[in-house]
Amino acid sequence: MRVALVYERLREEERQLLRAIEELGHEPIPLHLNSSFLPIDHGEEFEADVALIRAISAAKAHASAVTLASLGVRVVNSPEVLATCGNKLTTTARLSEAGIPTPKTAVAFSLEGALDAARSMGYPVVVKPVNGSWGRLVSLAQDEEELRTILEHREAIPSPYYRIHYIQEFIRKPGRDIRAYGTEEAFITAIYRVSDHWVTNTARGARAVPAEYREELADLVIRTARALGGGFLGVDIAEDEDRGLVVIEVNGVTEFKNAARVTGIDIARELVSYAVS
C-alpha cells in the first residue's frame, strides 16, 4: 500500500513512522506540507492510498486532512476527528454526550459569565484555551481575584477564541496523570506523566514512566475513541480521588516518542498498522 506521511517538521516520531511504513512492507510517500500544494478537485488522483496526518499545526493538520479526504484517500485521523480533538470544548461536549467521565466544565462568553461559572463550580478552577496545546496558557485560579486577572489578560488578546472562556474544575492529581494510546478497537499502551507541577505535559518537563495495565483504563480509552468517531488517539486522563479516571483531553495528532521509549511498545508501527487496516 502507498502510505503518505503528511508532515511539517521531521521529528523523531515522523522518522519512526517512515521506518515503520517500510518495515511493514508498504511504500512511504513523504509529503512535506511546506513544500507542496494539494489540489481540491474530484477528478484528481492522489498518489497514495492512505495518508497519515502528522502536521504539527492543528490548523494545517485539519486543512490537509479535509483536502486529502476529498480526493478519496483514507485519512488517519479523519478530518472530523481532528476537528473535534483540535477544540477542547468540542471534545468535552462529545465525551459528555457519550457518558465518558470528564472534569466539571463550563463555557462562558464574557468575564462576568466566567466569574459566575467559577462561583458555581467552586475554586480552584483551571482556564484553558479551547484550541491550545502543549499546556500553553493553561492557567490555575485559586480565587476570584486570580481568575479576574487571567480573564482580563485573555480578553486583551486580539483573537475571538480568547473570549470563549473554557472553565474547568481543578482535579487534584496524585503528582501524575496518564497518557494512554488506543483506537476504537484496542488499547495500545499508557504512561504516567510524573511532575511536581500541576501541568503534567511532557512538553513541559513531566517525566514519562510506564503505567501498569488496568482493564478500567483500557476500556475508557476504547470508549473515548468510539465517542469521538474512531481514530488513533492519545488520551489524557487524570485520576480523581472520588470519581476515578476522568478524561481531560484527547489528541488527534499524538506525539509518542517518550511513551515508546519507556514502554518498549513500537507505537509508530501500531499507528501504521491501524492506518492500513
Next chain:
Amino acid sequence: MEAECPICGSPVELPEDVMAGELLECPSCGATLEVYEQDGMFLLKEAEEIGEDWGE
C-alpha cells in the same frame, strides 16, 4: 550538497539523506533553518517560530 543560508548567505552543508522538514543550524550565523523542496532542489528558509496551534 549544500544550500545557502537565507539569513547570512553562507553555504550550509546538507546531509546526504536530507529530507524536507528537517531543521539545520547555519554554522556561520547560528540561525535555525528549515529544509524545503522546490523543483527537486533542497533550499533553506528561516524556521518558523512555534505557532499558537502547534503541538498536541
